[in-house]
Amino acid sequence: MNLRLAAAAASPPEHRFAVFDGTTRTAPSLNGYIAIVDSTPLPVCHNRQIRSHKVFKELAKREKSSTGWFYEFKLHIVIDDSGNLLGWTLIAGNVDDRKPMKQMCEGMEGLFIGDKGYISSKLFKELYEHGLKLITKIKSNMKNVLMDLKEKFF
Incomplete structure (x- = not known):
């Protein structure tokens, strides 16, 4: 076992429970840098075993994604432009991506780039008031709200 693993095992990271049936860990401020936010499903079991599955029965939830139905958690992460992990949240699979x-x-603080799962004018305005600027691909029927021309091409 190398020294990094031994040190990590000796002092586990501080966790605080999220409102969304998971845990959250965040890093210090970005100080104006660029970060990327995204989520990925973490399936708990195969669809055929959902009714008999018992381990995460109270935490994991069913959710339909572009590839089908899953009994899962969702892992949301925030990384900086160097690939360093800044924050993560593990939530039930049926929770909207924008909530956590x-x-x-x-x-x-800084510029956050996300996919279409994070589109919300209300969320954009709330984050903007706290020094965060969220950039997502805009739907064709949406107005350009507080976004520079160069940011539209991200």
Whole structure:
């Protein structure tokens, strides 16, 4: 076992429970840098075993994604432009991607790039008031709200 693993085992990271049936860990402020936020599903079991599955029965939830139905958790992460992990949240699979965003980015500042799962004018305005600028691909029927021309091409 190398020294990094031994040190990590000796002092586990501080966790605080999220409102969304998971845990959250965040890093210090970005100080105006660029960060990327995204989520990925973490399936708990195969669809055929959902009714008999018992380990995460109270925490994991069913969710339909672009590839089908899953009994899963969702892992949301925030990384900086160097690939360093700044924050993460593990939530139930049926929770909207936008819900943990404010809590996960608490205490950070800067430019956040996300996919269409984070589109919300209300979320954009709330984050903007706290020094965060969220950039997502805009739908064709959406107005350009507080976004520079160069940011539209990200």
